[in-house]
Amino acid sequence: MGYDIYFTDRIRTVLTSLKVPYTEKKMMGGLLFMVNNSMCVNADQDKDTGEDRLMVRVGKENYDALLLEKGARKMDFTGRAMNGFLFIYPEGTESNEQLHFWIQKALAYNKTL
DSSP, X not given: OOOOHHHHHHHHHHHHHTTOOOEEEEETTEEEEEETTEEEEEEEEXXXXXXXXXXXXXXXXXXXXXXXXXXXXXXXXSSSEEEXXXXXXXXXXXXXXXXXXXXXXXXXXXTTO
């Protein structure tokens, strides 16, 4: 596993444009972006398909509705879905607007922590 440098640059650009202070940490086979010392988003690659994906922490409140969005899938590392976390595959992050949407969802949840 790993992560795409171009994809992580796009994430940095969104966070910077929103004036969000963040830290980066290599974790879970990818690059984790932490906001307020909490996990916010992670960039990695699907070990089975090699596709780049974004992990977003969105919480449980809007989880089911967000799961219906383009590219969204349940986050499943262990054979069991982790409620409140989603993987967003390339079809859901192709445009900057899509990426911005997902990062804003993760930031909104981050504010509740």
